[in-house]
Amino acid sequence: MARTTPLLIQIATGDVRPIVKQITDAVRMKIATGELTQGDQLPSVRGLAQQLSINPNTVSKAYAELTTEGWLESRQGLGLYVAKPRQRLSQSERARRFDESMDRFMHDVIPLDYSLEDIQDGIARAFEFHMPRKRA
Structure with missing residues (x-):
């Protein structure tokens, strides 16, 4: 069973980007640079929301966007994992x-x-x- 990989990101209150965008950008960068690799499990929605002191709905939206784009994959009952690398954009x-x-x-x-x-x-x-x- 895979262990959850800590997601060490920070939210900047002075950033012009919405918090959802800050989260998605940070996760994309961690995957693109190899800090997160295929099969790494991400923290739960509640876990990351608590870590960042933000609303769980915000984390849920970010995770949903990353899943839709193919960066993450959901495994029923197990959580979210970094998806297999592929060309995500045309x-x-x-x-x-x-x-x-x-x-x-x-x-x-x-x-x-x-x-x-x-x-x-x-x-x-x-x-x-x-x-x-x-x-x-």
Whole structure:
């Protein structure tokens, strides 16, 4: 029987994203970086809600979204588990999200007046920090 993997995430009250989005983004990132792997069991809705001091309905919505997108799978009577890795988005949706993210990034970074080299170095450092488990 699988043990529940602790889900060490934090909710930022000053974040412009809704709490549901913060949870889904955090879980996606943990799966994408390899911190959570296929078959890992997630905390129960009540357990995570209590940990984060939020309403269980909020956690339930986040888990439902992640399940619908294929990041998690529900096992009847056993809980939620990280699903088998697969391509979850179409190429066009991936491209759309990438372009949208780059546009937001550029609008945030360009006014800071960094050189292209500094921005590239910053991206490389951030990528290395967030993707340590994915390196060969």
